[in-house]
Amino acid sequence: MHSLDDARRRPPDAARVPPHNLEAEESLLGSMMLSREALTAAVEARIEHRDFYKPAHGVIFDAAFALHSRGEPVDPVTVAEELRRADKLEALGGKATLLRIQASTPASANASYYAQIVSELAMLRRLIETASDIQQMAYGLEDDVDETIDRAETMIFEVAERRVADSLVHLYPALEQTMDQLAHLYDRDTGIIGVPTGYHDLDDLLLGLQPSTLSIVAARPGQGKTSFALGAALHCALVARKPVLFFSMEMGHLELTKRLLAAEALIDSRKLSTGRLNEHEWPKLNQAVGRLAEAPFFIDDNPHCTVMEMRAKGRRTKARYGDLGLIVVDYLQLMTSTRRVESRQVEVSELSRGLKILARELECPVVCLSQLNRQLEYRQDKRPMLADLRESGCLTADTELTLADGSVTTMGALHASRARDVAILTLDEHLRLVPGVMTHVFASGRKPVFELVLASGRSVRASANHPFLTLDGWVQVADLRAGARIASLRAGLDLEPARDTIPAAVWDYIERKGLLVMGMRAHDLIDRLAAEEGGHHRVYAQGVSRGLMRRLACELPDPFLSDLASSDVLWDEVVAVVPQGEELVYDATVPGTHNFVANGIVAHNSIEQDADIVVFIYRDEYYNPESESRGMAEIIVAKHRNGPVGSTRLAFLEQYTKFANLARE
The missing domain is CATH 3.40.50.300 (P-loop containing nucleotide triphosphate hydrolases)
Structure with a gap:
């Protein structure tokens, strides 16, 4: 399972193998399937998918980390099931590979050392790649030498910033430093301390x-x-x-x-x-x-x-x-x-x-x-407020939110109760529903709202700038038209296969992927798949069936197509966008995934800025x-x-x- 990213990170001199330690990688993964402390060690070392030299190890790490982030146990059985749901298990050698990795782990207590080895070698590989890029820039005889040097310096800093600094400080020296600052301020004549x-x-x-x-x-x-x-x-x-x-x-x-x-x-x-x-x-x-x-x-x-x-x-x-x-x-x-x-x-x-x-x-x-x-110019009082700074839209008070236990509440009720850290359902990067936390709901004033009506019968009322998820990313209500398809939940709907399809926009991606990996066009690939099974894959005018998507994901192979095939999302068609007048509206913050389920539809959240x-x-x-x-x-x-x-x-x-x-x- 080699990717283009893996190919790019290999040095131009193929005779020299980049620094790596497969035993340390397997020992870290094995430790993660044996001990929760090992998972903590990986987090503290800021290990991520691309830190593993062997691509398969990165895939296993992602599965283990996804389980850990959802609070689920991590062991060969659960990791295998997570990989199976993503159609990646067989390509990795099945559950036997996971059991072998776990059994060959010397000592899970040494997980922090394994993580350090993996992290340091990954950083060296990135440094080699960066040095190679800088060398190519220099040989390219750029017109602006100063700009080239700035870019080179920036590239080195990007590698250096991933180093894990020891940020733990004992309280005693912090108290000493604070007292010194207070004494200095006391001796000054002005009250301005900055x-x-x-x-x-x-x-x-x-x-x-x-x-x-x-x-x-x-x-x-x-x-x-x-x-x-x-x-x-x-x-x-x-x-x-x-x-x-x-x-x-x-x-x-x-x-x-x-x-x-x-x-x-x-x-x-x-x-x-x-x-x-x-x-x-x-x-x-x-x-x-x-x-x-x-x-x-x-x-x-x-x-x-x-x-x-x-x-x-x-x-x-x-x-x-x-x-x-x-x-x-x-x-x-x-x-x-x-x-x-x-x-x-x-x-x-x-x-x-x-x-x-x-x-x-x-x-x-x-x-x-x-x-x-x-948006503030539509209000009578045009003085700015914090809600204007957030680059997000808003929903009406009667919007129903799906909580983590499956029950529902409304935006207005959460705001009135001043609820904090509410457990809700949110969509992860694999388009699967997972528990999340809505830190708070806040009022955003009165704004013009529009009702977004979908083919499933679902609807939601939102301001013109509120984003909803499409296959091409987040799109604001003002830019949605009848016929567009946005993400809503499959759960709770009696769906026929002809309606539960992936939007036709995915064909461009499949075409590129088919040409890139297999040297054939998308329709040629579909004809071959149909011939192999002696049948016909139904391809609907409005998109791609889930069954065909699963086969395509296995053939190419491609994690994005796999996610689409196994997602919890119905790509629901927009029937109408209807103006509703001006209303008091609200928004919410969901760290991490930045979305929540509103009236059964996936809606973007407001994002706090770090000011x-x-x-x-x-x-x-x-x-x-x-x-x-x-x-x-x-x-x-x-x-x-x-x-x-x-x-x-x-x-x-x-x-x-x-x-x-x-x-x-």
């Missing part, structure tokens, strides 16, 4: 931006997010004299520089664009240039910068100029992940998690700007030109993990694209 933003009322509320924290500054377009961040960053560089890294994915460095000059010199920003300055403004501009030239302010305007590249550049800047005062990222929705993920919601969550790790590793505050979706502080900018004049608050901005601290929430006000000097403090009474 990096000051220069916005006085905000600093009083937050006590400055604390090291190792992630702050999200969010607003709709045109509210002044970039100007707000530039003001805080410039204050850090000019007044606190600490290095600032400003990652801009929207504006180039020259445009940002003009903004900085306009704000610092108090010159109309339009004049800097046209060059029409009068004789009194040139001296002001020269003085501003002199001050800014001395500031440790660094701009990176690479629009494709990843979190790993930010980490590499941050480390390099810290090594050269000392501890960083602030990192700003403008803005979150323009960032992309380095790996494929199931949905944009999950991607944004992973990016914010990466920025939080960046803040902790570099021990400096990170401020990330975020653009809110337009310590969430700040919203609201300028009423943007929506109401005659507002009494013209020239004013409300700065709303909606989340503050280590302190109070509240709001402050700033003046917005539009001609200078600058926020300024109001005079204190």
Whole structure:
């Protein structure tokens, strides 16, 4: 069972075998089938499928780990059954292989040592692969040598970040460090203990931006997010004299520089664009240039910068100029992940998690700007709230949720009871129903909702941006049309084979897989399978039957097709999407799988972002030109993990694209 990934990770020099230890791999797997402590050792060592040199070992590990994550026993019998359900057991040699691995294990008590061997050798193989990729990049004579070096450094960091650090700390040295910090703060004159933003009322509320924290500054377009961040960053560089890294994915460095000059010199920003300055403004501009030239302010305007590249550049800047005062990222929705993920919601969550790790590793505050979706503009009160930050839609209060014991409750009931950590049913990566935990349900305000009506008779009412699962991934209600097929539960329905099929979109995947593995087109492969059995495989116009899918998965072989054939999902056809008016709506959070069952339909959950502080900018004049608050901005601290929430006000000097403090009474 060799995969393309396994082929790619072998070095170009076939004469040299990559470092590996099959005995250690088998001993770890055998230990996992003998002892729960061995499973814990594998978790602590962060072992995963790709760490095994032999692909079959990775498949066995996945099966054992899936059982463990569901709280089920792990032994040769249960692992064999898990593999059998996925149509992978026979390809691995049957239950006899599992029994042999278990019997040949020297001592399950040594599982942590086996895990360490497997992890270290896997890291060496990845290092060899990375070194080979870097070598090919260098031989490729790239035009931008600096960019090539940055990419190489990032690739090495990606290997290094998987090392398991000893993060256990005894309480005594932590107490000593805390007392030293308190003594230092006591001797200071100011109450600001972090990096000051220069916005006085905000600093009083937050006590400055604390090291190792992630702050999200969010607003709709045109509210002044970039100007707000530039003001805080410039204050850090000019007044606190600490290095600032400003990652801009929207504006180039020259445009940002003009903004900085306009704000610092108090010159109309339009004049800097046209060059029409009068004789009194040139001296002001020269003085501003002199001050800014001395500031440790660094701009990176690479629009494709990843979190790993930010980490590499941050480390390099810290090594050269000392501890960083602030990192700003403008803005979150323009960032992309380095790996494929199931949905944009999950991607944004992973990016914010990466920025939080960046803040902790570099021990400096990170401020990330975020653009809110337009849903808030449909409300009468357009002040942002936390629900607007979550990149997810919402469901109505009467939506029924399926609990882990098979009973049902509603979104409204869970919200009213303030229930936490509710055991629910969720869909895993193999499209199988498993127990999960819904941490909480929260209200998201009033929004326009639509009823999604399915051929099975099921329906659900959701906001336009709520995602539902299709074969091509998560798709929002606004993008679903009649004829689309989404995931609902097979359980509870009396299904005819003609309705229980996999969507026709899978043919493209089968075609590619058939050509790649067997050298034949999909319909040729189907004809051969039919001839071998002396019968005819029924292929429905709306998709592929489960029986045919099982045969295809065995012939190719392919785990994705196997998952589709054995899934708990009915790919239910959308009959209609009907507007229902505006209602109070709710959403929920399910860590890990990020989905739950709503009215028998698989719905995406809301994903929490890893921010310590969430700040919203609201300028009423943007929506109401005659507002009494013209020239004013409300700065709303909606989340503050280590302190109070509240709001402050700033003046917005539009001609200078600058926020300024109001005079204190």
